Amino acid sequence: MVEQTAVSQLSAAMSDDPAPIYQRVKQAIINQIIEGRWKAKQRVPSESEFVNELGVSRMTINRALRELTSEGYLIRMQGVGTFVAENKGYTAMLEVHNIAEEIAQRGNHHSCKILKLGTLKAGPDQAAVLGLSTGQSIFQSLIVHYENDLPVQMEDRLVNPLVAPGYLDQDYHQLTPYTYLMRVAPLTSGEHVVEAVLPDARQCALLALENNEPCLLIRRQTWSDTRIVTYAKLLYPGSRYKLVGRFKGHG
Amino acid sequence: MVEQTAVSQLSAAMSDDPAPIYQRVKQAIINQIIEGRWKAKQRVPSESEFVNELGVSRMTINRALRELTSEGYLIRMQGVGTFVAENKGYTAMLEVHNIAEEIAQRGNHHSCKILKLGTLKAGPDQAAVLGLSTGQSIFQSLIVHYENDLPVQMEDRLVNPLVAPGYLDQDYHQLTPYTYLMRVAPLTSGEHVVEAVLPDARQCALLALENNEPCLLIRRQTWSDTRIVTYAKLLYPGSRYKLVGRFKGHG
DNA sequence: CAGTGGTCTAGACCACCGC
DNA sequence: CGGTGGTCTAGACCACTGC
Incomplete structure (x- = not known):
């Protein structure tokens, strides 16, 4: 055989760090992939081939x-x-956090103004985002969150009353709607969309913005099992709020 | 002992699914946490306590x-x-993807225009974001990416020449700068900030935007080991680009 | 059927921490 | 020092796949 096998390529690539074996195996494999020697969809050696080539226990290979x-x-x-x-x-x-906790973690004071908390008949769009039928009663809340008395988020939320029948009876000065909903209906999945928008006149007023100040808009839909719990539109002034994320590579 | 121990609570919580043991152990622990019986910062049983209580091998507990x-x-x-x-x-x-791949995955055509690709002397801010000294030579590229001939991203990038000395010699019509940099300097970590901004006149022109159209700005700094590889400012028209993310709960 | 991954065990040695 | 987690081994049995 003139051709070099996949495993023998790998055994050459194994570093001799004092690092744990499974880590070195992982890094060697990652290197093969990044450097293009092992391409997408290509088969890699089986566990037993790794074991024979590298002289390592199968559990260790399996972990890697x-x-x-x-x-x-x-x-x-x-x-x-x-x-x-x-x-x-x-x-x-990128991580999207709970606004009240985020403010508290920065050591600042969180407060909020509840502008709306009630029931409405779902229009077609509203019914669609909650997975309900047009004309059903749904809950809506509209809350502005402040960090040290400066508005940082406008939270416009629709809630499925079948999942959270007690939604209207909570004191949202004490806990955020998201926290309450998490409690009554453990989230199983969700989806969100982040975009840049220009706020309308009413939104400008509520967030104490000049005209033409761009905002981050996060629209988030949250599921609990097979039901949609809530649909939220979160509007942040671009000048006062940024999403920060860290990521780590191959460790 | 009248008080129930943490482990004996757990052994009661173990389901008798046909699922793998480590999975059932995980789920039982998650349930303790979600239902508030084990609170944040509280100590959970040690591996050997789990082993004794549940009659399971330590490796299995360790995996859970x-x-x-x-x-x-x-x-x-x-x-x-x-x-x-x-x-x-x-x-x-939220996930932030490579622009060229994202466009390709939508089945659209990606192209780009390279407006700048060269060397400059680092000013204080530029030196700072690359972790270099003022006055050092650094690489800069300015590229506009198009999706079916409509501009969707302006990529303004500074590159550390010590890490990627061959940066200026690549054909960025063929591969994106980020792909090239990943290849020469495996990323180990990074940080990015997402915000909403209004583009200036020049940016409007390059992205074919009306005035006053908000944009998403992602600023991303990427590290390889102890060195900063690159600092990128990615500007997306708010009307043509949204960040989408999905998340899953306790599985 | 042989080969693959998925899981599990009962030991073992080590580095680290607090006392 | 004893207890903790971190790792590793050499077996084992199983479910699944493709031929």
């Missing part, structure tokens, strides 16, 4: 491969094999 | 605890113990 799978580098299929995933390395994360 | 740690439910300290983490459930993720 399992972690790389959960980190998105590999895809495994029982009875079939392990393959290089696509698309890794170009995505990074 | 290790995965819960990487999922953010627990914090572990060698020689000390394992503790319930704070704040789970209030954060959600």
Whole structure:
């Protein structure tokens, strides 16, 4: 055989750090992928091939491969094999936090003004984002959040009354709507969209903005099992609020 | 002992699914946390306590605890113990992708115009964001990316020449700067800030925007080990680009 | 059927921490 | 020092896949 096997490439790539073996195996595999020697969708060696080539226990190899799978580098299929995933390395994360906690963590004072808290008949759009039918009663709240008396978020929220029947009876000076909803209906998944918009005149007034000041708009839909719990539009003045995120690579 | 121990609470909470043991252990622990019986910062049983109580191998317990740690439910300290983490459930993720791939995945055509690709002497701000000294030579590129001939991103990038000496010699019609940089200097961490801004006249012209159209601005700093590789300012027209993210709860 | 990954065990040695 | 987590091994049994 003139051709070099995938495993023997790898055994050359193993560093001799004092780092744990599973870490070094992971790093060696990541290097193969990043440097293009193992391409997307290509099959990587089986666990037993790794074991034979590297002289390491199968549990150790298994841990390396399992972690790389959960980190998105590999895809495994029982009875079939392990393959290089696509698309890794170009995505990074951003976190969207609870506004009250975020303000508290900065050591500032959070307060809010409740502008609306009541019931309305769902129009077609409103029904759609909650997964209900047009004309059903739904809950709505409109709250402005302040950081040291400066408005930083306008929270316009629709709530599915079937999931959170007690929604209107809470004191949202004490806990945020999101915290309450988390409590009554553990979230299982969600989706959000971040965009830049110009606020209208009413939004400018409520957020104490000059005209033409751009805002971040986050629209978020939250599910609990098969039901949509809530749909929120969160509007942040661009001058007072930024989303910050950190990400880590191959550790 | 009248008081019920933490472990005996847990052994009652273990379901008798046919699911793998480590999964059932994880779910039982998550339930303790969600239902408030184990509170933030509180110590959870040690691995050997779990082993004795549940009659399961330590490796299995270790896997459950290790995965819960990487999922953010627990914090572990060698020689000390394992503790319930704070704040789970209030954060959600957003992904920031590589622009060219994102366009390709939508089935659209990506192209770009390279407006600048050269060297400049670092001013104080520019030196700071790359972790270099004022007056050093640094690389800069300015590229506008198009989706089906409509501009969607303006990429203004500073690059550390010590990390990527070949940066100026690439053809960025073929691969994006970020892809090239990933290849020469595997990223280890990064930070980005997302905000809403109003573009200036020049930016409006390059992105073919009306005046007063808000934009998303992502500023991203990327590290490789101890060195800053690149600092990028990515400007997206608010009308043509939105960040979308999905998140999942306690699985 | 043989090969794959998925899980589990019962030991082991180590580095680290607090006392 | 004893207790903690961090890692590793050499086996084992199983469910799944493709031929």
